[in-house]
Amino acid sequence: MEFTIGGRLEVRITPTDVGKRVSVRRRTDDGGTGAEFTDVVGVLTSWNNGVLSVTRKSGESVHIVESTVVAGKVVPAAPARRRGPAASFGELATVTARAWQPVESEALGDWRLRAAGGFTRRANSALPLGDPGLPVGEALDRVRDWYEERGLPAYVQTATGAEGTQELLCAELERRGWRREVSAEVRIAALAPVGDLEAEVRAVRLTREPDAAWLARYQRLAAPGPSALRVLGSGPSVWFATVPGDTGAPAAIGRCVVDGRWAGFMAVEVAPEQRRRGLATTVMAALARRAQDEGASAAWLQVEDDNEGARALYDGMGFATHHRYHHYRSA
Structure with a gap:
């Protein structure tokens, strides 16, 4: 340098x-x-x-x-990424939000306040995609009050690492004592190679709603309350994948939301005793083929920083990091 x-x-x-x-x-x-x-x-x-x-x-x-x-x-902005479809931060932020919708939502200028009874940070955080219409300090006070009224901790979801993202807001949150709790990568790839993965997709059952077995396998769900079910079922075109297990419990599950050219993959989980059999790949391939049937051509997913196994899997499928998002919690 x-x-x-x-x-x-x-x-x-x-x-x-x-x-x-x-x-x-x-x-x-x-x-x-x-x-x-x-x-x-x-x-x-x-x-x-x-x-x-x-x-x-x-x-x-x-x-x-x-x-x-x-x-x-x-220095100039980072060069355009060579792998995966072209995508702006604004487009991806909108698509990813539509795939995981809250039960309750309210506008604060160009920000969006979201709540779903505490089920996941994504559905219970403020999403700042523009001007809140207030000075930032006043906007953050409003965020705190809104979540306090609902008995929830106040979170703001920010992003870094792509043109149009929110490094300045991250710095302001830290200056005001907000604490970063979780960071994750938003990755993108062409959809066709995912659908072309060698996998026994006939073993995968695809449904429009999750059944009791699917919900029991989903590790983020302690109990299938109405708020969680509404979040899981939200999105333009939602599909749930299940690979039946030998004992009746699913060996693997997954969720996909098709939204125009995009297919978003979430909740891909494999039973501990069934791992290293390629079942996550099987689930992804089956969902990708269904998304292609609906006209999608690009794929996205989110993976947390500490999930090394998933990161390696998605590396092999050609997913590249587009940007990162972070959840900041009010002190």
Whole structure:
């Protein structure tokens, strides 16, 4: 990474560059003769009182003392991704929200307040996709009040790592004491290769509604209450996949929502004793073929950072990270 002009290191960023993507080199030694440096790339989210904050695409905010900065420059947005379909953040954010709809929703300017009795953070968090119509501090106070009225913790779902995402809001939430609890990747891929995966799809039963066995296998559901059932059944065209097991309980399950050109995959789970038999691939392939029959050509899914097994599976299917989302909880 070069910061030199005519062989000299130069700092070519100022506080007026807040909101831009930057690359910063800082000194990490204690001021002795053995200088050591690290580079930070991300969105410059603040520059106050001699401290720069740079938010990486992972959502991590790095605080840099101004006196340690030896070089810096504004850099262009990350290059367009070569794998998977072309997609904007706005398009994907809208499609993913339609696939997991709350029971109750209210607009706050361009933000959307969502509640579903506490069933999953996604259905019980504010989704900020534009201007709330209020100063951010007042908007966050309104978010807290709205969730408190419903006996729920206040969450805001933000995104980083793609053009049009919300690094500045992440930094503001952290400044106000909101705590990041969960981060996940939103991944995309062409749908046809998923449908072409070698799998015994005839073993998969597809239905429009989840039955009791499917619900019993779904690990995020302690009890199938009405709010959870409404969230699971929401979306333009919803399909549930079940691979029957030898004992009557499903060996594997999955859910897919078809929405125009997109097919979203969720709740792909395999019974512990049935793992390493390719059943997750079987479920994905069966759902992908049904989505293709309805005209879909692109696929998306969400995978949390700590789910290494699922990440490896989706790597093999050609899914590439488009952006990341984070849930911040009010202090």
